[in-house]
Amino acid sequence: MQFYRATSFLFPHSLRRRLFALCLVTTHMPLLGYIGWGLATGRIAWAECIILILATMAGAAGALIGIGALLDPIHALVDARDEGDAPRPERGGTPTLPTVGDIIARLFAGMSRAAHPAREIDERNIAAQEDPLTGIANRRGFLAQLDTLPHARRRGCIAIIDIDHFKQVNDQLGHDGGDHVLGDFAARLSSQTRRIDLIGRWGGEEFAIFYQDAIEDEASWSLARMADRMRQEPVGRVNGQPISFSAGLCAWRGGPVTAAIAQAEEALHRAKRSGRDQIRRAERPSTQAYG
Structure with a gap:
């Protein structure tokens, strides 16, 4: 969550664009390092550099497509929230990234409960038999x-x-x-x-x-x-x-x-x-x- 908030300056109202920017920078860091080293030493091979640029861009595009597919369920929850199926923000407020973060947490919790239904049942049984x-x-x-x-x-x-x-x-x-x-x-x-x-x-x-x-x-x-x-x-x-x-x-x-x-x-x-x-x-x- 700290990293989530630290990156809020990157497209603060778009989680998808923020992920795109981070993915683009991180996947091109090795390539940028190679170009900088080549320019400093005068040993850059432009043919290999172009091939690396194309390969890196293809990898980044594939990663972004995968991220988009993973975000689809979250955006579906956002749409449901906007339609009234989930709690709305206070009147006059605007949706912020922590709201999306809450949705991610809820989605993860739901997946965890689906993966461990027996554990959730056991926890409910224990709570029902304990004096709070x-x-x-x-x-x-x-x-x-x-x-x-x-x-x-x-x-x-x-x-x-x-x-x-x-x-x-x-x-x-x-x-x-x-x-x-x-x-x-x-x-x-x-x-x-x-x-x-x-x-x-x-x-x-x-x-x-x-x-x-x-x-x-x-x-x-x-x-x-x-x-x-x-x-x-x-x-x-x-x-x-x-x-x-x-x-x-x-x-x-x-x-x-x-x-x-x-x-x-x-x-x-x-x-x-x-x-x-x-x-x-x-x-x-x-x-x-x-x-």
């Missing part, structure tokens, strides 16, 4: 990660976590402050879990963790350690008190994950009804075999 605010998986992504686990790895503990009094967080810190708290809390979860554990934003101020190959005591200890750090190094304060969280925990032994999640949510509700800032385990862990 926190950068971790959303509910759909979290469940998709669970679904891709081998059967032997679908065992551990499911935790559903809720930030306490989050309405007050938004009321006192504003929605931007609330978003900041959510982002910091997601980062805190990521930093205090193992690489094999799965983390997702379940929705709103709720998060989910799958502690892979962990028993309830291990998962409960991990959550208690997070809660203690939240008190010592809070992600924010409400009414002068550190922001805390409540959590419900349920063992998952390979049965339907929806049943384990439902029991973890029920345990979370008991923790909130009991005063918040605590961890409760499901009363009846999911023990049904996967199948």
Whole structure:
């Protein structure tokens, strides 16, 4: 793009003429050098010089014909833009070369997408499964990660976590402050879990963790350690008190994950009804075999 702008003094309103000028100069540079050397030394052979001039002009003409053919799709896009199929410049403005450059970029992007359709689909799928605010998986992504686990790895503990009094967080810190708290809390979860554990934003101020190959005591200890750090190094304060969280925990032994999640949510509700800032385990862990 810098070179594109640096050549704007050459026919600033015609990309085709600019390319013609550059092509003509660059293809004749060796010939001009030969003529200059011949004139300086007195050893110029005019017959060979004329042949070289004709050959160079033929090569330049061929290059220009090829460039013209390559520019035809771009000019078609320009025509479509002028007819209203693409965004117009502001009223009263005149088309400039950066506008043509935008068209070239769009054309290249379209060719790249056509060459890599599978990659574009994968990128869309990843974006659909990622929470844009926190950068971790959303509910759909979290469940998709669970679904891709081998059967032997679908065992551990499911935790559903809720930030306490989050309405007050938004009321006192504003929605931007609330978003900041959510982002910091997601980062805190990521930093205090193992690489094999799965983390997702379940929705709103709720998060989910799958502690892979962990028993309830291990998962409960991990959550208690997070809660203690939240008190010592809070992600924010409400009414002068550190922001805390409540959590419900349920063992998952390979049965339907929806049943384990439902029991973890029920345990979370008991923790909130009991005063918040605590961890409760499901009363009846999911023990049904996967199948």
